Amino acid sequence: MNQSDQNEFVNSIQSKFQNSSVEFDTLKIEVDSQSWVDTHKTLKAEFDLKFFNWLSAVDWDNDVKIGDAPKEPVTPSFEIISCLSKTNSDDLVISSTKISKEDPQIDSLVEVFGGANWHEREAYEMFGINFLNHPNLKKLYLPDAYEGNPLLKSFELISREVKPWPGEVDVEGMPEDNIVVSEEGS
Amino acid sequence: MSFSTELLIKVLVVLATAPVMALGLTLLEVKGSAWMQRRPGPLHVGLRGFIFPLATAAKYLQKETIIPNDVDEPVFKWAPAWVIAAVVGLFTIIPLSPTLIVRDLELGVFFLLAISSISTIGVLTAGWSSANKFSLMGGLRAAGQLIAYELPLILSVVGVVIQAETMSTVGIVEKQIEFGFPFVIAGQGIAFIIFMIAATAEMMRTPFDMPIGESELTMGFFTEYSGIRFLIFYISEYINLFVMCAIASTLFLGGYHVPLLPTEWVNFYGPLVLIGKTFLLAFILIAIRWSFPRFREDQLQTLAWKVLIPLSLLNIMATAIMKVVF
Amino acid sequence: MAQTMDPNNMPILSEASVSVEIETEDMTLNIGPQHPSTHGVLRLVAKINGEKISSVEPVLGYMHRGYEKLAEVRTYPQVTTLVNRIDWVSGFANEIPFIAGAEKLMEIEVPERAQYIRLILTEMARISSHFVFNGAFPLEIGALTPIFLAMEDRERVLDLLESVTGGRFHPNFNRIGGVKPAAGAGPTTKKDIQDLPAGFYHDTKVAMQKVLEAVDRFEDLIGGNEVFQIRTKNVGVLPKEVAEEYGVSGPILRASGVEFDLRKQSNYLPYDKFDFEIPIGENGDCFDRWSVRTSEMRESAKIILQAIEDMPSGPIQAKVPKVIKVPKGQTYVRAENPKGEMGYYIISEGGLGPYRLKIRTASFSNISILPIMLEGALLPDLIAIMGSLDFVLGDVDR
């Protein structure tokens, strides 16, 4: 748990995966979509990351219907993100890979981590990403007849059409600089 | 007094008392459970909530009775009748005193067991005719449970019959007076416990309430019942509670008799004593209901077949040996 | 479920062995969405043979509110009100990892007193959540009394939460950089503001004493009940390997024998300053899950009592800009919530709101093992297993 252990883990990951970064205490590795499943096998077998935390995706696009768009131009793509961790320390690894938006498909992780099942189904319905070899790829939350993938940046929220973004930003006044806070009650 | 006038009066008395006893026990249940759960319970209806059960009954009377489309209508509609008829029929043999009894049947106890087995049919047909999976499962569970616990119920009574040498309920109480001890002390303690467990299961009260099991089967065999038919099942349940506890007090606790009181006054204190004992037993069952979770269906069957039935057979043998040898 | 036999491996059938076997067909039964014990609107499509379950498929989405999408069109302070409603049984605890994540991206140092207040209230949320569990779980397996006792005891804790935050279920109390002043403390621009209500320390001590008493009572009333024991012991055993593979966290994971508690392992709140234990189960059955949660209440009460004793003085709010803009960056912050690990993966592109917010909820992963655990169980065990997982539909569906 102490700092040196943490670093040891980070170093070992970084020596194995070239494309890795530590940003705000979060260790993230970027891999090729071809080696997606193999990466997870490696992480599970060699780094003892047995705890499947979550899996999700991000829709990178500058054409954002609502909300803030990225300031710099990005290549439109889906980023698949998964999080693995340990059950004896705080170590965790975020793995990510990018796939094209035209033909969004990637191998399923279900055979490595059974827990990926529902997470992949969620990503499938929310982004339209096809997980190959998934045993039961159907919608998880949305009704079967629902059309569209709600978490795409091109998906519009009806409520925001009525009240355009960013709406009224409410700012609560912050306490002055040199206030004295009473110990307990008056 | 001619037989027919007497019968008419008795029937009218039962007609008045049976629902009153059911309401009284309902009140005991709501107030008792409230007391156990540190909450006030019904307070606002009538005198500190004391006519709450009546208000509940009145509410059910004017509720719409929904009969789903898919049910088998005649069977569905008449299913509560089996239960209530069987339960009210049992009032025949409850002795409030040697003379205050609807009819002292020679086969009293046997009659009790025979008639009470009829309600199984009501429950099973209620479950089946509802055309609902929860009801069907509830009905099957109920029937499986009723038959499994009817045996210990029957067999635990045999011990009493051996000791009393009669099946008439009045005869059994008189025998206990003659003995000087109620049968629960005089050798039938185990039988009493078996009887109470089996009776609780027969009444489908917690911890034996899997047929209703609201967290699994929503409402078991009466999931589809509403309004008045639900009320009839409900009232039958409490009438049954009264009858079973009254019979238990008669068979094991000396019935209408208490020591030291003059026997010539039994017609006056007898009813009070019996009802007192009955409510005491009912309160124990209520306390059990509000402190236990329910068994699982297989655990319940195991308890009946592997513990209670062999135990009650052993009790019969032991009682018989005692009777013959001594 | 007819089993296919391997023709090569088939023994010679004698007349006796070809006995008549009455096979019954499976029946498809919908349990939920409108069912008394599915904690809301979970639907399980179960294939059952008599009382035995051959397969279960959970159907989710009856409560899906699309928080991940909504968060993309909310400012950071607004998101706090959303995440309150994820696991509404412990609304306060949901805010912590999100706020901590935003603070991490903005590189704000939170004053110690604010940290302590957060910690106390989080533990109160945990206690109140576990009280609900201690009422609901016995209720599901048929004991009707504990829920009344649990609700009565929980009320004291909720009253305390309300006295500080002004909200019982959805406090929306955390601010980026600190916490709000106490409920009803007047305008925040005053020179001298009040951060905790009058008599809070005393009331808390009394309430925690009551909580400790309540835990003893539950251990007696529920855990000591023989029927409860035979209904829960060796029922729904979850091996720790399966739990890890499916991302099952929190008390369920610990009941399976894994000593993992983010309060010890991570540093999102100053838990390292307090002395407490992590209760662990041995068998990973329903009884262990109950007992781990119940012991956790005792530990939480201890933490609160310690925190009250050494509460530091000082400000409750760090300096933050008036309009909060989070710089570009990505981080994952997780916390040990009553239901398990809750985490937020925040992707900020420097805007008013997050570009993408992935919400990792505990109950979602926790109930994803239902199909595995329920296979071959009896119908009453389904209810016991489901109850022991202690999920909240808002936490599943988000």
Added chain:
Amino acid sequence: MISYFQDYVTVGAMIGLGLVLFLVFISVSALLSPKKPTPEKVKTYECGVDPVGGGWSQTYVRYYIFGLLFVIFDVEAVFIFPWALNLENLGYFGLVEMFIFIFILLLGLIYAIRKDVLKWE
């Protein structure tokens, strides 16, 4: 003889009373309660979704065995009662006779237990 018939007239009357109670309740309710069925109301309850599968599915065979066991022990109980009344007269002979009877049936129960038909899994 008269008393005997009076016994069962009374029993008949009491069971009849149960039925009368049933009918009284039903008719009072019919007078007081509304009747407005709607398609949703009269639909079979299955947790708020349309019921799966029509008609009836089969149920557990286990219950049949319990039923069978029950019939057999019920018959046994019927034989025990006349014996129990008469124990004093029958003496040791009756005792032994009945013990043999009970013992043989207990064998049946033991057989059932040994064959695991009372187990659920």
Added chain:
Amino acid sequence: MEAIDIFSYFLLLLLLLSGVKVVTTSNVIHAAIFLVFTLATTAVLFILLSAEFVALVLILVYIGAVIVLFLFGVMITRAPLGPNAELDNDQNKLMAAVISLSIFGIFTYILLQTFDSTVVISEGTSTKLLGEILLSRFVFPFELVSFVLLGALIGGITLARKDNALMDEDQI
């Protein structure tokens, strides 16, 4: 005893009607319920014959147990709600009529042969007496009954048991 005679005939009529309904209704559960009526009427007839113990046994064993077993059995072998078309089988009707009529004939003949003009005047059989006779005069049949019951139990278990018969084979 005029009234009792009339009542008896009424009961017999009821018995006949419900008996006919048992075999003609195409709904299995309805048939079982009509069987209950049939048995209940029989029980009342037994009471009229002053065999109260037998009457109660009929209720306890037949209505309380055998019918329940029937209902269980019906529900295990698929009991769709409402009429079951498969039960209306025309080709067997003639055969059924022949068989039932011949059974009826045989029974009538035997009963008339045995009781022809015997007037049974019963003063009520005390159950005590029943027990005494059972364990003295009929003691052998009585013990035999236990074996019959045991046989029925074992047979039933063998038929309905759900475990794998092959497993036993291996163990032997």
